Amino acid sequence: MDNFHLIEQGSANIPWQDKPEGLTGSPLWRYQDNPVIKRNPLDGVARIFNSAVIPYEGAFIGVFRGEQINGIPYIYLGRSKDGINWDFDGEKIHFEDEDGNPFMPKYAYDPRLVKVEDTYYIIWCQDFYGASIGLAKTRDFKKFVRAENPFLPFNRNAVLFPRKVNGKFMMLSRPSDSGHTPFGDIFLSESPDLVYWGKHRHVMGKTDEWWENVKIGGGAAPIETSEGWLLIYHGVTGTCNGYVYSIGGAILDIDQPSVVKYRCENFLLTPEEWYEERGFVPNVTFPCAALQDKETNRLAIYYGAADSYVGLAFAYADELVDYIKNHSVVRESDQELGKR
Ligand code: BMA
Numbered sequence: 327m328d329n330f331h332l333i334e335q336g337s338a339n340i341p342w343q344d345k346p347e348g349l350t351g352s353p354l355w356r357y358q359d360n361p362v363i364k365r366n367p368l369d370g371v372a373r374i375f376n377s378a379v380i381p382y383e384g385a386f387i388g389v390f391r392g393e394q395i396n397g398i399p400y401i402y403l404g405r406s407k408d409g410i411n412w413d414f415d416g417e418k419i420h421f422e423d424e425d426g427n428p429f430m431p432k433y434a435y436d437p438r439l440v441k442v443e444d445t446y447y448i449i450w451c452q453d454f455y456g457a458s459i460g461l462a463k464t465r466d467f468k469k470f471v472r473a474e475n476p477f478l479p480f481n482r483n484a485v486l487f488p489r490k491v492n493g494k495f496m497m498l499s500r501p502s503d504s505g506h507t508p509f510g511d512i513f514l515s516e517s518p519d520l521v522y523w524g525k526h527r528h529v530m531g532k533t534d535e536w537w538e539n540v541k542i543g544g545g546a547a548p549i550e551t552s553e554g555w556l557l558i559y560h561g562v563t564g565t566c567n568g569y570v571y572s573i574g575g576a577i578l579d580i581d582q583p584s585v586v587k588y589r590c591e592n593f594l595l596t597p598e599e600w601y602e603e604r605g606f607v608p609n610v611t612f613p614c615a616a617l618q619d620k621e622t623n624r625l626a627i628y629y630g631a632a633d634s635y636v637g638l639a640f641a642y643a644d645e646l647v648d649y650i651k652n653h654s655v656v657r658e659s660d661q662e663l664g665k666r
Contacts, residue, residue: 330644333550334488336618337381340626341409341638352594353645354573354627357410361601361635363390368414370395371402373606376630378439378546378615379409380446386617387467389437389448390414391630393606399435401450403467409617409626410638419448421462421472429472431460436630438614440486440547442495447520449484449497456504459484461520476523477515480504483543483560487583488550495520496583498529498544498557506569510541512559514584514664527584527664530576532561533657537572537593540564545573545613546627553647554580554587558613558627561593571610572596573629573639575650576660586660590650595639597632605632618643 343357363374371392379388386409392402400418423429431452438449445463448470452460456479462472476484477499484499494516502510511531515523532542538561548555555578562569572593579585597609612630623643631637 329552330623330647331552332618332620332623332643333552334618335620338619338621339408340381340617340619340624341640342624342626343640345640345642352592353649354594354639354641356595356599357638357640359410360599360637361631362410362638363412363636365634367412368392368402368416370416371414373634374402374414375633375636376436376612376614377404377628377636378437379404379406379617379628380439380441380615381617382467387439388412388615389419389439389450390636391435391437392418393633398433401434401437401448419470421470424471434460436483436612436614438485438547440488442486442488442490447486449486451482451484454479456480457482457502459499474521476517476520477501480507482507482510483512483545485544485547487555488547491516491583492581494518497523498548500541500543502541508540508564510543512542512544528659528662528666529578529584529664530586530589530660533655535561535591535655537561537563537570537596538574540569542574545629546616548578548583549616549618549625549643550580551577551643551647553651554578555583556643556647556650558594558616560612568607568609570597571612573611573613573627575646577647577650582663584664585662586656588651588654589656589660590653591655592653594646594649595629599631599637601635601637602631605634607633611637
């Protein structure tokens, strides 16, 4: 694609494995040595999955959903030189309130990690009288200060944009119920200060494509490109044996991200490998982060697999955007501003 480019530099040393010869269809391919995080990854934690990573001080740092051996999920910090082999802190992240007092959520899962200006934000799902969104900030990955909960219950799958848009913080989320929500569209909210959120807009809903006909939810932080915001998200279908979570892709308007410019009618990745099909919850591929390298257009996508493992998939950003555009079906509700 002529003139296509990523906007942010990213990092030249992101994990990578060359595209397999003869790859057809979706332009995503899996890391051959998946899963990169296996079961019982640290003492007291049975599984790590649905986790997010970011470049930090020439290496990588991440926030990981660690399912403890009592079944309760919390967020653990991990560090890696290569984005593949991870060292985890033995203790879960200790959050505090703005006065420095301990302020732990009752549980915390599906964290995203996004840098906006000079601060790193963790966004996750937690109990706020039901499933809702938690938000914390850190500058040094030592002190983690929780902010006000951005949204009313019930809500899941929130992820910040990596920069302000029109001077405002922007967050995607998926209003839901407190259980295994059988519905759900992606919405956008904006804030001047990360405390007060408003100007809510509908971004996109489930479709009648069979792989995303029950609900959808945000995944990795949107990636800024010359074509718009590249959104890698999850779409869910229901079967006689339960939900199946696939990875989808869309491109949002750069200045009005509630407007969907292109949306891929096909999934980009669906459970096919043993570590995606078999696990604590079978048939789940759940993206939470993507690393990028502007020079080479490389993307490394981290996804949770079967609520048991972390997998890596790769793509060239230009090929991915091309594929989304070439297989795009946008409905009326996608193209609207999302205000009714
Ligand atoms: C969703 C979330 C995810 C999980 C998925 C499949 O509701 O809880 O954390 O990966 O279900 O179990």
